[in-house]
Amino acid sequence: MATIELYNTLTRKKEEFKPLEGKQVRIYSCGPTVYSYAHIGNFRAYVFMDTLRRVLKYNGYNLKHVMNITDVGHLESDADEGEDKMEKAAKKENKDPYEIAKYYADVFLQDMEKLHIERPEIIAKATEHIQEMLQYVQGLVNSGYAYETSKGIYFDISKLDKYPVLSNRKVDEQIAGARVDVDAEKKSPYDFALWIKAPQNHIMKWESPWGLSYPGWHIECSAMGRKYLGDEFDIHTGGIDHIPTHHENEIAQSKGLTGKVPANYWLHVDFLQVDGGKMSKSLGNTYTIEQLAQKGIEPLAYKLFCFTAHYRTKLNFTFETALATQKALMRLREGFVRQQKGTEEIEKQKIQEYENKFLETINDDLNMPAAMGLVWELVRYPKQSKQIADLLLKFDEVLGLDLINSEKYLEKAKEVEVPEEIQNLLDQRKKAREEKNWALSDELRDMLKDKGYMVKDTKDGMSIEKL
Numbered sequence: 001m002a003t004i005e006l007y008n009t010l011t012r013k014k015e016e017f018k019p020l021e022g023k024q025v026r027i028y029s030c031g032p033t034v035y036s037y038a039h040i041g042n043f044r045a046y047v048f049m050d051t052l053r054r055v056l057k058y059n060g061y062n063l064k065h066v067m068n069i070t071d072v073g074h075l076e077s078d079a080d081e082g083e084d085k086m087e088k089a090a091k092k093e094n095k096d097p098y099e100i101a102k103y104y105a106d107v108f109l110q111d112m113e114k115l116h117i118e119r120p121e122i123i124a125k126a127t128e129h130i131q132e133m134l135q136y137v138q139g140l141v142n143s144g145y146a147y148e149t150s151k152g153i154y155f156d157i158s159k160l161d162k163y164p165v166l167s168n169r170k171v172d173e174q175i176a177g178a179r180v181d182v183d184a185e186k187k188s189p190y191d192f193a194l195w196i197k198a199p200q201n202h203i204m205k206w207e208s209p210w211g212l213s214y215p216g217w218h219i220e221c222s223a224m225g226r227k228y229l230g231d232e233f234d235i236h237t238g239g240i241d242h243i244p245t246h247h248e249n250e251i252a253q254s255k256g257l258t259g260k261v262p263a264n265y266w267l268h269v270d271f272l273q274v275d276g277g278k279m280s281k282s283l284g285n286t287y288t289i290e291q292l293a294q295k296g297i298e299p300l301a302y303k304l305f306c307f308t309a310h311y312r313t314k315l316n317f318t319f320e321t322a323l324a325t326q327k328a329l330m331r332l333r334e335g336f337v338r339q340q341k342g343t344e345e346i347e348k349q350k351i352q353e354y355e356n357k358f359l360e361t362i363n364d365d366l367n368m369p370a371a372m373g374l375v376w377e378l379v380r381y382p383k384q385s386k387q388i389a390d391l392l393l394k395f396d397e398v399l400g401l402d403l404i405n406s407e408k409y410l411e412k413a414k415e416v417e418v419p420e421e422i423q424n425l426l427d428q429r430k431k432a433r434e435e436k437n438w439a440l441s442d443e444l445r446d447m448l449k450d451k452g453y454m455v456k457d458t459k460d461g462m463s464i465e466k467l
Helices: 040-058 085-093 097-114 130-142 217-229 240-258 289-294 299-306 319-340 348-362 368-379 386-399 403-414 420-434 438-450
Strands: 005-008 013-016 024-029 062-069 075-077 081-084 122-125 146-148 152-155 192-197 213-215 233-239 263-269 272-274 315-317 453-458 461-466
Touching: 005 263, 024 040, 024 217, 040 062, 040 233, 040 263, 040 272, 040 289, 040 299, 040 348, 040 386, 062 097, 062 217, 081 085, 085 097, 097 122, 097 289, 097 299, 122 217, 130 146, 130 152, 130 192, 130 213, 130 217, 130 240, 152 240, 192 217, 192 240, 213 217, 217 233, 217 240, 233 240, 240 263, 289 299, 299 315, 299 319, 315 319, 319 368, 319 386, 319 403, 348 368, 348 386, 368 386, 386 403, 420 438, 420 453, 420 461, 438 453
Parallel strands: 024 062, 024 233, 062 122, 233 263, 272 315
Antiparallel strands: 005 013, 075 081, 146 152, 152 192, 192 213, 453 461
């Protein structure tokens, strides 16, 4: 079996991947908090998760992969402050939090399908694992790693041999820049909530040894990871924003209960930026998959865009680059179809060389930009051959770009649905051209372009395509 190398945040180096049990790989991925629509920054992490899955399967491994859905317990701040995000969303939308959670979870899973992101073998909702979390907290209390205050049950970080371990910083740097409540009941300002005693008006709460209460955010991943994957498993994935608090606290909880770090390899994907800056709701640039589609950018074009940078480097999103990637996706499909219809023969040795290079590239810490370089070489290969198309289909087991249906996508692209507003502008332009009012004709053409439609004048009249 070929060697896979992955960058392990825990050891801060690239290491050969060696699973705990033969060809079985157990993975835990931090899933969404379903209080709102997932945006494209969130989905960069899930495209990465999908690529990891596909690379492992391409190498012959079997997967047992858990992804959580946080539908309770995620406070506004990772430092255990503010309202529960689900409760806040419920108040804002004047709906039941369970209704909120179901709606946004369904939309998230639909968006995953549009991106051809494989669904993990186990989807675990926090609200369906309250008993497992309670048992975990009780175990930490019994072992002396947790204590009760008037607000809840807190983890005592002073009992650990080292904290933090992922970020390799001193504890007083751990929450640098974050507000930490001054709570005289806490033994340390950096002790974190395992279980929170619920105010009377709190909707999502459960009976517990400490009264009506609800879980802290970090405990759900520890409890569900342990239930489905055991005390130790192979890989834990998430965004780099999880490193300093959420994943650090997962490790602390696990060490407190089992004496072990739960995962051998910790893989983290870097941020998606927008227009060179931070993505945030206050800036209005937390675009969704649906909003991209409205501008003519397919979900699979966004996935292809994610392959333009290594997962451990920042990726900058602009609509200009996204639209360019949409065009690149169409060229990729056209190139695949050309190769599929080709009749030329290519030496088996040449095909094998490409296959070996692709495997070597993806196994080098999921180097997707380099892997796509090989894909483009094949698409532009001077000989047109079904052998190349077959090889591209094999590579698509990792890419997940649905190349097998390229012709269908190309046919659909020719069928432009023209909204009424656009049709009115086209009618005005047609009239302007009939009246030889070229200045108005050009002005209307530019207006259509601004709205995402390219008009071409042919001997048969005007044709239109979506940009």
